[in-house]
Amino acid sequence: xxxxxxxxxxxxxxxxxxxxxxxxxxxxxxxxxxxxxxxxxxxxxxxxxxxxxxxxxxxxxxxxxxxxxxxxxxxxxxxxxxxxxxxxxxxxxxxxxxxxxxxxxxxxxxxxxxx
Amino acid sequence: xxxxxxxxxxxxxxxxxxxxxxxxxxxxxxxxxxxxxxxxxxxxxxxxxxxxxxxxxxxxxxxxxxxxxxxxxxxxxxxxxxxxxxxxxxxxxxxxxxxxxxxxxxxxxxxxxxxxxx
Numbered sequence: 001x002x003x004x005x006x007x008x009x010x011x012x013x014x015x016x017x018x019x020x021x022x023x024x025x026x027x028x029x030x031x032x033x034x035x036x037x038x039x040x041x042x043x044x045x046x047x048x049x050x051x052x053x054x055x056x057x058x059x060x061x062x063x064x065x066x067x068x069x070x071x072x073x074x075x076x077x078x079x080x081x082x083x084x085x086x087x088x089x090x091x092x093x094x095x096x097x098x099x100x101x102x103x104x105x106x107x108x109x110x111x112x113x114x115x
Numbered sequence: 116x117x118x119x120x121x122x123x124x125x126x127x128x129x130x131x132x133x134x135x136x137x138x139x140x141x142x143x144x145x146x147x148x149x150x151x152x153x154x155x156x157x158x159x160x161x162x163x164x165x166x167x168x169x170x171x172x173x174x175x176x177x178x179x180x181x182x183x184x185x186x187x188x189x190x191x192x193x194x195x196x197x198x199x200x201x202x203x204x205x206x207x208x209x210x211x212x213x214x215x216x217x218x219x220x221x222x223x224x225x226x227x228x229x230x231x232x233x
Contacts, residue, residue, distance in 0.1 A: 042119070042206055042223030043160075088158060100148040100210055101167055104221060106160035 002027045004107035006091050011112045013078065013085060021076045021110045023091035030096030032074040033104065036060060037088040046089075049074055050096060078112060086114050118142065119207055119224035126229050128197045135182065136192040136227045138207030144168075147211045149190040150221065151179070154204040163205075166190055197231045204228050 004025045013019045023032065031050045035043040045058030049068040063082025068074055074093075078085045088111050092104040120139045128134035140149065151163045166174045166181045174181045182191040194201055205228075208221040 040124070040225065042208075042225045043221075044223075045220065048220075090158075090160060092160075100146065101165050103150055103162040103165060104160075105162075106152075109158040111158070 004091055004093060004105055006089075006107035006110050008110060009108070011110055012115050013112060014115050016080045018077055018079050019085075019112070021078070021089055021091075021112070023074045023076065023107060024072055025074075025091075025093045025105075025107075026072065027093055027105060028071075028095075029093035029105070030071065031094045032068070033092040033094075034058075034064075034066065034074070034076045035090045035092065037090060037109075043090060046076065085112055087112060118222045119209055121207055121224035121227050123227045124225075126227055128194075128229065128231055130199060130231055130233050131196055133193060133195045134197055134229065136194070136205050136207075136229065137189070138191055138224060139187070139189045140207070140209050141188065142209065142211055144211045147209055149181070149183070150208045150210070151181070151190075151192045152206045152208065153201075154206060154226070156203070160206070164192070194229075199231050199233060202229060202231045 007022045033048045034046040037043050044060050046064050047066045049055035055066050055068050065077045088109050090109045091107045094102050094104050118141050147168045149166045153161045164174050164176045164179045166183050173183050178195045180193045204226045206226045207224045
């Protein structure tokens with residue numbers, strides 16, 4: 001079955017450490033997104049990518065970095081510059097040029113905590 | 116300015132009864148889309164229903180329906196015959212067509228936690 005796989009499900013980060021969250025999709029979607037979710041809040045966009053080797057900052061990109069070397073993969077690195085990284089991270093995708101009624105497909109998320 | 120407002124942090128409903136979750140939005144676009152997602156405790160986001168700004172009829176998908184009042188800028192989700200498995204967070208989201216061209220940007224509300232009691 002097609003879908004989005006996020007790993008790991010739980011991740012712990014030490015002070016000053018960079019960590020990378022994996023997102024892989026086999027839906028043949030061109031566009032991919034990373035969101036952050038904090039308790040009691042909606043999702044906020046970190047980065048998005050419409051095609052391979054291209055990505056754009058979202059609303060809260062500071063302290064994060066991404067790469068898009070393959071269509072299927074969109075890893076997110078939480079750098080040491082992100083001072084409050086504890087959150088739930090969700091990856092999503094859509095076909096390129098999707099119509100306005102196209103819903104985003106989501107992975108199961110990664111929960112990141114500080115040690 | 117907040118674009119999506121969900122004023123109910125938490126809601127309770129008895130099993131088999133109907134419940135309405137509120138969502139109001141703010142946009143100056145004429146063309147936009149409204150989505151509802153369900154997030155169980157496991158964390159995944161499940162798409163439930165969509166309403167387009169030009170749709171003349173309220174959207175329905177099984178037990179889910181939208182009470183869409185365009186003039187009031189509200190798109191309330193109605194869940195009929197609630198089930199225990201409906202207990203989850205529910206998010207309203209909007210896509211404005213001015214952000215189209217491949218970039219499917221969604222703006223999310225803060226969510227409503229629904230608890231279904233037996």
